Amino acid sequence: MKSATSFMFMLFCVIPLFIKLLKHNDSTKKSKKPKLPPGPKPWPIVGNLPEMLANKPIFRWIQNIMNDLDTEIACIRLGNIHVIPVTSPSIAREILTKQDAIFASRPLNWSSEYASLGYLTTAITPFGEQWKKMKRVITSELVSPLRLQWLHDKRAEEADNLVRYVYNQCKNGNALVDIRFAGKHYGGNLIRRLFFNKRYFGNGREDGGPGAEEVEHVEALLSVLNYLFAFSISDYVPLLREFDLDGQKEAMKKAINTLRKYHDPIIEERIHQWKNGIRTHQEDWLDVLVSLKDANNNPFLTVDEIKSQLMEVMMATIDNPYNNVEWVLSEMLNQPKLLQIAIEELDSVIGKERLVQESDIPKLNYVKACLREGFRLHPIVDFNIPHVSMKDTIVANYFIPKGSHVLIRRQGIGQNPRVWNEPLKFKPERHLKKDGSNLTLIEPNLELITFSTGRRSCPGITLGSTMTIMLFARLVHGFTWIAPSNEPIIDLSELESDTTKAKPLVLLGKPRLPMEVYQEIIQK
Template identity: 80%
Template sequence: MEFGPTLLLMLFCIIIPLFNKLLKLNDSTKKSKKPRLPPGPKPWPIVGNIPQMLANKPTLRWIQNIMNDLNTEIACIRLGNVHVIPVTSPSIARQILMKQDAIFASRPLSWSSKFVSSGYLATTLTPFGEQWKKMKRVIVEELISPQRHQWLHDKRVQEADNLVLYVYNQIKNGSGLVDLRHVGQHYGGNLIRRLLFNKRYFGNGREDGGPGAEELEYVEAQFMVVRHIYAFSVSDYLPFLWGFDFEGHKKILKKATNTLRKYHDPIIEERICQWRNGTRTHQEDWLDVLISLKDANNNPFLTLQEIKSQIMEIAVGTMDNPYNNVEWVLSEIINQPEILQKAIEELDKVVGKKRLVQESDIPKLNYVKACLREGFRLHPINDFNIPHVSMKDTIVANYFIPKGSHILIRRQGIGQNPRVWNEPLKFKPERHLKKDGYDLTLTESNLELFIFGTGRRSCPAITLGTTVIVMLFARLVHGFTWIAPPNEPSINLSELEKDTTKVKPLVALGKPRLPLEVYHQIN
């Protein structure tokens, strides 16, 4: 059988398109096998999901609702050209912060982080690179080593004693009602000023141990900076809008940061002069340590601006967790007196009633630490950790994560994950107790709750952080009885809409529970 030219042409016209179609089908099959982005709302061209973000403030609740609606533990929200990846699964968090930690060890570039860190000269906010490595070595080896921790022991005890004295004076000289948020915040402020500058007050302070006008201004500025670093600002995701301040964040952050610098910079500059002219030769605090560091040629290891930047980061980064955790835990256990009683019984058994709690008691206070762990699980200071940035394309949980993605580990999302925790919304310290005769810690290697994190970007000051938090809580519970204020049947446990702090500061009715001589012995 012979094929004529016309028939051959017809066959050619049929076979070639069919062949092309098969090739395209094969290509699409291959493409379909390529991991896709995590689920999320459909983005608009150029701006991504920014219009939805602006229409659904606060962004925290919008992201929570997206993940709940999609029933997912990892999502992708595109803001401008940035893929923002929130995560609520411990197993996925482990892939990111442990298995692929080297890929996710950087930080986003943002106006707020650049301004506060004076151009990324310190540690926490600085993207991955040589400057971050240099400053992290300084923190780990020089400031928070076990030897330094012991060296600063007496300063921490001074502020723990002042905490008790201040609360005692408030109760003795007033109605017995104490604003425990205020107390916790200023304990943290006093402590960090003591460690940094060896002083409690910038001004004259108060005779009752409370803050003066300078300390009130300073602590307010510290928390204002904490609230606005890495806030969701449109200009951070659309580079052509970098100079604009649509939300007013830049104005607020500039004012707060400059307030802190107003107090820090004169002390730092005067102290450097003292070391140079020989009028100061003995290290008393972290500032002295930073100034005294030398390079191989016996020249200053850190520049003036590096010292100022690192001091700023420490002053801001150590404030939020202790007060927030203790305020929430006290609120929960005042509403559940049987839990409060168990904590008191443990403290009385370990410490007795003839002295105050000391740091050496901490390893034996497992129920106290279980209460604090449960507080971190239910009520972290912010749902989002400081963002991590992927430094190259990768795959996580079978999803494609593009280079430059911002990873947000949702602390509260993990802590309240019903796939991980039984009765996730109930405050149950016992869930953290495993066996007798061991030292319960506030760390969590499985990331089933998120306190200090893990990997290269985890908080390096775990020992200090644990000490500060436990001492604040233990001194308040051991030293005083606490009940809800008159005419209030219980403590309000509502969260603010804009973040995860309590709607109302915890005000409780306090009463000394130790012999009076214990309080009177405090200097």
């Protein structure tokens, strides 16, 4: 009895100690568990949505948060979604290379679902079998080296038409040329040529410029891009999807309806032609998509897959080239010595008796260095398309919950002072290789963002690079550019709403090659 009493007494003494020890161990484990990246304190349920709605444009609000916290990775909770912006190349590499399989999905939201006709495409479709199917189509059927070579002459025609259009603007002496307008419609003409084998939906213009239909088409493409992943409140509070609280739904529907007005009749007629044996020879990308067959000799792609994928590729190719070239030419006009170096390289490689061709690109290292510097300093938008984590993980010793939206900040990485010396200065020479070997616009180390990397990188790297280089090289080699007298120093300020140049670049242009060079393309 005495021993039983002693045992009970000891038990009552030991149990509290044991419980205390367990609690200590548990708190130690909790303290060792990685925390979320730093960020503003969220409100219950809505997170930081009130701040998001009160601080427009949202990308600058995110910039300011990261600057105030002095962090290269942050966490902002919008509704129940953790948004993780990143400005560090090393962290970006961890996400897009080391943990690429975890971050290979895309957000589910109204804008991307509507634009892709229910996630039927490549770039904005979440990870899964549909994405895999369409990526195979893009990489093997549209942008493979053999296919791009097959389409070479169509690209060359549009590079010539660019020169024809600009020449016609300034052939009678110095005349003002809107570089942004010319660049936009070079891209629009080229992508219509690749898909539809024609430059114009309507009659176009005799000087090589776009008609009203082409202007409307390009503006609609850019409008849709503007509303994709645009931080709509309904993306973070699904119950609000039925309401158009920020007006984005109506604007996006209008733009997409404009695109379908031009695209759908051509696509449907082409399908009819292939189905009935009227057309049997491939001439463009649309023919390729329509004529693909499965193992049973049935159409490999549905009509909606063709329509949505065509629209997505058009959107993916339209904005980067003209934005990059406008910024680069603006920077170089403010530093005339840099522009002169580019001109001298072009004259050395090409001479003055012909125009730049795609075959010259490997030798134009300084030109490519200028364009890389433009992508570093002036990306078309601050954020890449969001990556979504498909499970809980750890990045840079921070906890990233499943379902987080990871935003690789292009401008944040490109202007990161921990990575770049004099990050706000335009210095093309920083990209030149010491051995003089072929430079490209690709950046696998993600110290600047051009075409990204990993599973969700842009499959059209070669096409996008070629379009950008040819646009810049044709403008600089073919014409002399002078700032107008009312703006001797080019204004390099951005729009408040995005990273586009605030004022379109309008310059005095003058042909600089022998007349015979221009006459050759005018007479085609």
